[in-house]
Amino acid sequence: MKIFHYHTPELTPTDSLPDCAVVIDVLRATTTIATALNAGAEAVQAFSDIDKLMQVSASLPPEKVLRAGERGGAKVEGCDLGNSPLDCTQDVVQGKRLFLTTTNGTRALQRVEKSPVVITGAMVNRQTVVDYLQEKQPETLWLVGSGWQGAYSLEDSVCAGAIALSFFQADPAVVGNDEIIGAIALYQQWQSQLVQMFELASHGKRLLGLDCREDLEYCAKTDILDVLPIQTEPGILVKFSS
Numbered sequence: 001m002k003i004f005h006y007h008t009p010e011l012t013p014t015d016s017l018p019d020c021a022v023v024i025d026v027l028r029a030t031t032t033i034a035t036a037l038n039a040g041a042e043a044v045q046a047f048s049d050i051d052k053l054m055q056v057s058a059s060l061p062p063e064k065v066l067r068a069g070e071r072g073g074a075k076v077e078g079c080d081l082g083n084s085p086l087d088c089t090q091d092v093v094q095g096k097r098l099f100l101t102t103t104n105g106t107r108a109l110q111r112v113e114k115s116p117v118v119i120t121g122a123m124v125n126r127q128t129v130v131d132y133l134q135e136k137q138p139e140t141l142w143l144v145g146s147g148w149q150g151a152y153s154l155e156d157s158v159c160a161g162a163i164a165l166s167f168f169q170a171d172p173a174v175v176g177n178d179e180i181i182g183a184i185a186l187y188q189q190w191q192s193q194l195v196q197m198f199e200l201a202s203h204g205k206r207l208l209g210l211d212c213r214e215d216l217e218y219c220a221k222t223d224i225l226d227v228l229p230i231q232t233e234p235g236i237l238v239k240f241s242s
């Protein structure tokens with residue numbers, strides 16, 4: 001297995017695709033996606049463009065639709081929700097399709113949507129992602145951080161390291177790029193102090209400035225959800241069932 005970590009979608013190769021791409025946006029899109037599907041959402045449909053989200057979501061019966069929009073960490077006018085995973089409770093999302101657009105996470109999904117397999121990872125469902133990858137053994141695996149408008153995000157890298165660690169520990173034949181080796185070291189250093197790390201991260205500070213401390217604390221919880229969001233059509237994620 002070859003495991004490549006890319007800090008942002010912009011850094012992924014444009015002339016190749018992996019066997020499997022894991023999109024990571026710990027604060028908060030992929031945490032929100034895992035939480036919503038775990039709480040019973042029918043699907044999550046990701047859009048990088050707000051107008052397209054509004055247009056497509058209008059074609060479904062209103063009672064089946066939930067619109068979640070975030071820009072700059074704040075809720076988009078005209079959406080039902082922002083991008084807080086804490087809003088995705090069962091009574092809110094059960095049986096509905098979550099139409100989601102965020103500053104970076106949904107763009108990362110769009111970047112890799114042509115990969116044969118696209119799944120999403122966060123700290124909350126890390127082990128479920130690892131279990132899936134250990135079973136499927138993709139030859140080439142990309143762990144794609146969402147970053148922030150093209151810049152590096154600590155929290156996405158630490159999650160990439162959390163996913164990759166066991167593969168490198170179990171098999172000396174596993175290879176990867178320098179970024180994944182750095183990400184593993186980051187996770188080994190901070191695994192028991194993820195909230196503290198998120199408080200140091202630029203987007204963590206942005207969210208603290210928006211009074212979202214509870215989001216940081218939730219997004220830092222490791223292996224609490226047994227859910228694997230998997231793409232069935234470009235931009236559409238459902239809960240994987242084996």
Ligand code: MLT
Nearest residue numbers: 028029083102103104105
């Ligand atoms: C992103 O897309 O960068 C994040 O999900 C933004 C957020 O939810 O705060």
